[in-house]
Amino acid sequence: MAAGRDLPVSPLAVPFPEMPPVAGVLLGTAQAGIRYTAREDVTMMAFPAGTTAAGVFTRNKCPGAPVEWCRDALRGGKARALVVTAGNSNVFTGRAGRETCERTAKAAAELAGCKPREVFLASTGVIGERLPTEKLTGALPALHVALRPDAWPEAARAILTTDTFPKGAVRKAMIGGEEVMIAGIAKGSGMIAPDMATMLCFAATDAKIPAVPLQGMLRRAVDLSFNRVTVDSDTSTSDTVLLFATGQAKHGRVPADGDPRLLRDFARALQDLMLDLALQVVRDGEGAQKLIRVEVTGAVSAKSAHRIAMSVANSPLVKTAVAGEDANWGRIVMAVGKAGEPADRDKLSVGVGGTWMAKDGGVVPGYDEAPVAAHMKGREVEIAVDLGLGRGKATAWTCDLTHGYIDINGSYRS
Amino acid sequence: MAAGRDLPVSPLAVPFPEMPPVAGVLLGTAQAGIRYTAREDVTMMAFPAGTTAAGVFTRNKCPGAPVEWCRDALRGGKARALVVTAGNSNVFTGRAGRETCERTAKAAAELAGCKPREVFLASTGVIGERLPTEKLTGALPALHVALRPDAWPEAARAILTTDTFPKGAVRKAMIGGEEVMIAGIAKGSGMIAPDMATMLCFAATDAKIPAVPLQGMLRRAVDLSFNRVTVDSDTSTSDTVLLFATGQAKHGRVPADGDPRLLRDFARALQDLMLDLALQVVRDGEGAQKLIRVEVTGAVSAKSAHRIAMSVANSPLVKTAVAGEDANWGRIVMAVGKAGEPADRDKLSVGVGGTWMAKDGGVVPGYDEAPVAAHMKGREVEIAVDLGLGRGKATAWTCDLTHGYIDINGSYRS
Numbered sequence: 019m020a021a022g023r024d025l026p027v028s029p030l031a032v033p034f035p036e037m038p039p040v041a042g043v044l045l046g047t048a049q050a051g052i053r054y055t056a057r058e059d060v061t062m063m064a065f066p067a068g069t070t071a072a073g074v075f076t077r078n079k080c081p082g083a084p085v086e087w088c089r090d091a092l093r094g095g096k097a098r099a100l101v102v103t104a105g106n107s108n109v110f111t112g113r114a115g116r117e118t119c120e121r122t123a124k125a126a127a128e129l130a131g132c133k134p135r136e137v138f139l140a141s142t143g144v145i146g147e148r149l150p151t152e153k154l155t156g157a158l159p160a161l162h163v164a165l166r167p168d169a170w171p172e173a174a175r176a177i178l179t180t181d182t183f184p185k186g187a188v189r190k191a192m193i194g195g196e197e198v199m200i201a202g203i204a205k206g207s208g209m210i211a212p213d214m215a216t217m218l219c220f221a222a223t224d225a226k227i228p229a230v231p232l233q234g235m236l237r238r239a240v241d242l243s244f245n246r247v248t249v250d251s252d253t254s255t256s257d258t259v260l261l262f263a264t265g266q267a268k269h270g271r272v273p274a275d276g277d278p279r280l281l282r283d284f285a286r287a288l289q290d291l292m293l294d295l296a297l298q299v300v301r302d303g304e305g306a307q308k309l310i311r312v313e314v315t316g317a318v319s320a321k322s323a324h325r326i327a328m329s330v331a332n333s334p335l336v337k338t339a340v341a342g343e344d345a346n347w348g349r350i351v352m353a354v355g356k357a358g359e360p361a362d363r364d365k366l367s368v369g370v371g372g373t374w375m376a377k378d379g380g381v382v383p384g385y386d387e388a389p390v391a392a393h394m395k396g397r398e399v400e401i402a403v404d405l406g407l408g409r410g411k412a413t414a415w416t417c418d419l420t421h422g423y424i425d426i427n428g429s430y431r432s
Numbered sequence: 433m434a435a436g437r438d439l440p441v442s443p444l445a446v447p448f449p450e451m452p453p454v455a456g457v458l459l460g461t462a463q464a465g466i467r468y469t470a471r472e473d474v475t476m477m478a479f480p481a482g483t484t485a486a487g488v489f490t491r492n493k494c495p496g497a498p499v500e501w502c503r504d505a506l507r508g509g510k511a512r513a514l515v516v517t518a519g520n521s522n523v524f525t526g527r528a529g530r531e532t533c534e535r536t537a538k539a540a541a542e543l544a545g546c547k548p549r550e551v552f553l554a555s556t557g558v559i560g561e562r563l564p565t566e567k568l569t570g571a572l573p574a575l576h577v578a579l580r581p582d583a584w585p586e587a588a589r590a591i592l593t594t595d596t597f598p599k600g601a602v603r604k605a606m607i608g609g610e611e612v613m614i615a616g617i618a619k620g621s622g623m624i625a626p627d628m629a630t631m632l633c634f635a636a637t638d639a640k641i642p643a644v645p646l647q648g649m650l651r652r653a654v655d656l657s658f659n660r661v662t663v664d665s666d667t668s669t670s671d672t673v674l675l676f677a678t679g680q681a682k683h684g685r686v687p688a689d690g691d692p693r694l695l696r697d698f699a700r701a702l703q704d705l706m707l708d709l710a711l712q713v714v715r716d717g718e719g720a721q722k723l724i725r726v727e728v729t730g731a732v733s734a735k736s737a738h739r740i741a742m743s744v745a746n747s748p749l750v751k752t753a754v755a756g757e758d759a760n761w762g763r764i765v766m767a768v769g770k771a772g773e774p775a776d777r778d779k780l781s782v783g784v785g786g787t788w789m790a791k792d793g794g795v796v797p798g799y800d801e802a803p804v805a806a807h808m809k810g811r812e813v814e815i816a817v818d819l820g821l822g823r824g825k826a827t828a829w830t831c832d833l834t835h836g837y838i839d840i841n842g843s844y845r846s
Contacts, residue, residue: 080769080777110765110777112794145762146795250748255766334664334748335841342842348559351524352669355494363494363524380526381560421838427749428756428834 030301030309030397031183034174039167040201041224042066042264046165047176050157052150053105053143058176060154062161063100064130069264071097071138072233074240076257082109084139085256087119091135095229097262098132100220102177103154105143109255118151125155129162140218140258142205143179174203177218180426181207185298191287194280196269198225200287204295207302217244217299219259221291225284226265231276235285236261243292247415248331249303300415305422308340310415314403317410322359327414329357330401337419343394345387347375354403365406370394444715444723444811445597448588453581454615455638456480456678460579461590464571466564467519467557472590474568476575477514478544483678485511485552486647488654490671496523498553499670501533505549509643511676512546514634516591517568519557523669532565539569543576554632554672556619557593588617591632594840595621599712605701608694610683612639614701618709621716631658631713633673635705639698640679645690649699650675657706661829662745663717714829719836722754724829726815731824736773741828743771744815751833757808759801761789768817779820784808
């Protein structure tokens with residue numbers, strides 16, 4: 019989460035992509051010294067008039083002040099600026115936390131020439147410590163004049179806490195025969211669980227999409243991406259995904275209530291981008307050495323399949339078995355059973371890396387562990403579960419549970 | 433769970449108690465070589481005619497064959513023998529697993545002079561491997577002739593897998609002016625979660641209690657003990673708690689549907705014994721260095737308080753913080769919020785070791801971390817959460833999450 023120590027880069031890291039400018043988006047970073055020293059810890063984005071916004075937030079019942087701020091701001095559906103801080107999450111900081119949000123939004127609004135309610139805020143880091151507001155607001159004027167269209171890599175770095183690599187993704191989509199662009203960055207490596215995660219994700223597009231359909235597409239994309247990944251089953255108080263549409267692209271008007279046919283390709287590209295970023299977060303899971311994909315089929319419904327997939331992905335015993343390169347399918351059976359969803363032991367099949375180990379309630383006759391053992395030694399492990407009951411299916415992703423997780427989280431604040 | 437390696441004894445271990453005989457109960461152990469070599473791995477108990485039985489089992493949807501066997505046997509409400517094996521759980525073993533149960537019960541029934549359905553079975557250990565039935569049944573005749581009333585310590589050792597110390601407890605209770613005895617042993621150190629745990633618990637009393645009230649009291653005692661503890665949030669396929677009442681005590685008749693007033697003291701003693709054993713299981717949690725007690729008050733209901741307490745007790749981030757002796761109350765706030773139960777951040781208070789760190793949504797003014805830091809260095813850590821909403825309260829117990837857990841579970845089968 020935040021100690022600012024030098025952790026080795028995750029062995030599952032992927033390279034940061036080429037991120038071309040998104041028409042209308044200006045961004046930049048600064049050192050405010052909120053918690054970290056000698057690194058950028060504030061990120062700002064500015065958007066042109068007419069930019070619409072969509073957001074999805076943590077379901078944690080004790081959200082941070084910035085999450086509450088964004089929920090309110092989202093009612094207007096318009097955005098002109100975003101301010102993100104790393105190192106202090108401004109969570110459980112009472113009235114002071116709310117005041118920090120108000121003052122930060124006011125300062126950014128003056129610079130951007132907009133209303134405070136058109137400024138979005140996000141913070142990540144230590145919970146329960148007051149955020150030094152003056153350091154933050156004091157850094158904004160110089161940051162604002164230096165905003166530029168090509169600072170995505172810098173922004174992707176400045177929002178990190180315990181992450182070991184910056185996370186970015188870009189997709190193109192067609193709307194009414196015109197190409198539009200979506201770019202996004204994310205952070206997160208622990209406290210990652212269903213119903214979002216301790217993660218932040220900021221994406222922008224030059225598409226011209228009203229707030230209502232933008233929100234619908236974002237919600238769906240998050241359900242299919244960030245809500246399918248888990249690192250440690252803990253759910254942060256600060257999870258935030260924001261999407262800004264600057265409307266600078268040349269395509270024709272999208273009706274206020276959307277047009278599924280017109281937006282089909284955009285929705286697909288958005289889902290793809292969000293899944294890309296969500297998987298980068300899992301690849302940077304605290305202590306992760308292996309990426310685990312859990313594929314559930316044959317469940318009574320898609321919802322049931324999703325719950326079973328998450329139960330397997332969240333099981334500490336499955337995750338430690340993968341860390342130990344042990345194809346322990348008994349633990350997978352246990353995790354399927356503990357989900358509480360319809361399951362019939364005698365119809366259940368479990369496989370790893372394309373090899374079925376157990377079928378119909380027992381070990382496969384003549385089961386040869388060799389190909390499974392070889393698969394377990396790789397960086398990406400695939401677990402398959404077939405319930406044999408219906409047509410429901412779902413996929414979830416997680417990482418293994420290693421000594422690295424204990425190292426990182428057993429000495430976080432001190 | 434089962435590798436039979438020599439793990440260092442948990443620093444939280446408690447001494448095995450003096451366990452006097454329970455009138456009517458004979459017990460013993462043997463080496464069947466099912467998985468372990470050079471240690472006792474089969475335990476048998478025999479009870480006199482008229483013994484009643486009660487049982488509570490895992491809610492895992494993929495239970496082991498012995499669990500299904502016991503559920504059936506329990507319908508008769510009568511017991512004459514118990515056979516327990518350690519090293520192989522006989523789970524996910526299909527038809528072969530069911531046959532092992534049938535043959536074991538038949539062999540034990542012949543020795544005990546009863547029906548197979550009066551024999552109870554439990555197994556713990558590796559999932560998905562066939563249990564070598566002949567080794568088990570072959571060990572029973574010699575074991576049966578050597579049964580004696582004082583072998584509780586031997587039995588407590590023979591049922592262990594990754595446990596580092598044997599677990600036993602004894603209580604006395606009064607029924608109708610006569611003293612009765614309850615004795616119990618348990619095993620379990622991982623895959624411990626609500627809705628029981630990978631744990632086995634066998635208790636016996638000389639009280640003369642019909643099966644129906646015995647079952648009611650056992651269910652309640654388990655709800656207040658084993659269902660309040662968690663080691664790793666995983667739920668085993670084999671959890672079993674059995675209670676046998678031999679009826680050898682001198683107290684008067686208890687009606688078939690019970691008599692709450694007559695049984696009040698027995699119910700209290702049973703709850704106390706079960707909580708004692710459940711806490712011994714947590715004290716032996718895989719890798720545990722600290723026992724954590726989570727006390728939730730002020731919730732909207734007892735059920736809500738229980739869910740919040742378990743959410744805190746199951747949070748990997750809270751458990752690693754305790755391992756690191758870090759009074760990270762922000763993570764406690766997170767875990768309260770993720771429970772999904774009614775919570776108002778601005779009424780929430782969090783304390784450790786009797787010191788409130790945060791009240792009413794923010795840090796306590798002038799909060800002095802010194803006494804909290806000192807408390808965190810001890811072996812027993814107390815976390816208090818007050819929701820400020822109602823009168824619901826609950827307590828849960830867990831242990832910290834350490835490198836030891838990864839060591840034990842990352843190399844279990846191999």
